[in-house]
Amino acid sequence: MPSPKAKNSGRGSPVLGGANGRYEFMSLTKPLNRSSPPPPLLLQRQGSDPTTARLRLSESPTRRRGSGSSSAGQVPPPEEDGIRLNPSFARVALSSLLAVDLWMSKRLGVCACEDSAWGSVRPLMKLIEISGHGIPWLAGAAYCLYKSDSAAGQEVMLNLLMGLLLDLILVTIVKASVRRRRPAHNRMDMFATFSVDRYSFPSGHATRAAMCGRFLLAHLVLAAPLRVLVLLWAGLVGLSRVMLGRHNVTDVVFGFGMGYCQYNLVEVLWLSPQTLQGLLGHLA
Numbered sequence: 165m166p167s168p169k170a171k172n173s174g175r176g177s178p179v180l181g182g183a184n185g186r187y188e189f190m191s192l193t194k195p196l197n198r199s200s201p202p203p204p205l206l207l208q209r210q211g212s213d214p215t216t217a218r219l220r221l222s223e224s225p226t227r228r229r230g231s232g233s234s235s236a237g238q239v240p241p242p243e244e245d246g247i248r249l250n251p252s253f254a255r256v257a258l259s260s261l262l263a264v265d266l267w268m269s270k271r272l273g274v275c276a277c278e279d280s281a282w283g284s285v286r287p288l289m290k291l292i293e294i295s296g297h298g299i300p301w302l303a304g305a306a307y308c309l310y311k312s313d314s315a316a317g318q319e320v321m322l323n324l325l326m327g328l329l330l331d332l333i334l335v336t337i338v339k340a341s342v343r344r345r346r347p348a349h350n351r352m353d354m355f356a357t358f359s360v361d362r363y364s365f366p367s368g369h370a371t372r373a374a375m376c377g378r379f380l381l382a383h384l385v386l387a388a389p390l391r392v393l394v395l396l397w398a399g400l401v402g403l404s405r406v407m408l409g410r411h412n413v414t415d416v417v418f419g420f421g422m423g424y425c426q427y428n429l430v431e432v433l434w435l436s437p438q439t440l441q442g443l444l445g446h447l448a
């Protein structure tokens with residue numbers, strides 16, 4: 165039903181007296197074409213979905229008779245108004261989640277630049293950012309692989325290297341597919357980025373922190389305090405992404421989940437020395 169305001173606005177209510185006495189609505193988003201009467205649209209009863217409206221349209225007497233008076237004419241299917249009159253629950257829930265996400269990310273972006281609320285903490289957050297960057301991890305894994313003098317050590321470092329490359333590939337694919345822009349308050353001053361790193365979803369640092377964190381806990385013999393330190397580091401990497409304004413909260417949360425699953429993939433694709441010797445044998 166037209167809102168009371170529209171009826172009293174004096175700007176011409178969108179309601180037309182229909183030829184058959186039924187009220188019909190003009191499209192709310194198309195300019196009124198005064199030369200010819202606008203195509204009447206069936207009133208979409210509150211809570212009905214467009215499909216129902218279309219079904220009702222095809223059952224309308226006008227359609228059934230296959231002809232109608234010139235004023236009714238062939239009633240076109242209801243237009244997709246720019247305004248969704250009854251979005252699905254999933255769409256409303258997603259819109260609400262994204263609204264909360266943007267609001268929370270803006271509030272937590274306290275180190276987005278030097279004169280932000282916590283601008284003095286920015287250098288520390290940048291240090292944490294570097295600790296989760298792909299290049300230090302790739303260089304470190306390659307160096308340990310080169311320096312390792314045990315087969316077991318070489319096996320672990322080789323699979324960490326493979327996991328890091330897998331992470332880069334998967335994150336690049338998802339970033340390039342989703343193409344979500346970084347938060348408006350982000351100051352893009354990261355070093356050594358790919359072109360896809362202009363996109364925000366998911367956080368590559370978060371995927372790497374989760375995957376490497378699980379990898380270290382599973383394959384390194386660490387005392388309990390060090391295990392806690394690894395978990396703390398992974399959490400701080402994720403938090404730093406939002407505090408620096410690089411990401412929204414959902415980018416990091418999804419990144420943690422993706423990195424956690426990536427480690428499972430590393431375990432499935434685990435390269436044993438025998439597999440490696442077979443591969444190298446083929447290459448030689």
Ligand SMILES: CC(C)=CCC/C(C)=C/COP(=O)(O)O
Pocket residue numbers: 297298299302332354355356357358361363364366367368369370405410
């Ligand atoms: C150049 C290499 C080897 C990796 C890129 C590392 C990087 C800049 C990832 C982006 O992380 P966020 O998505 O968390 O910003």
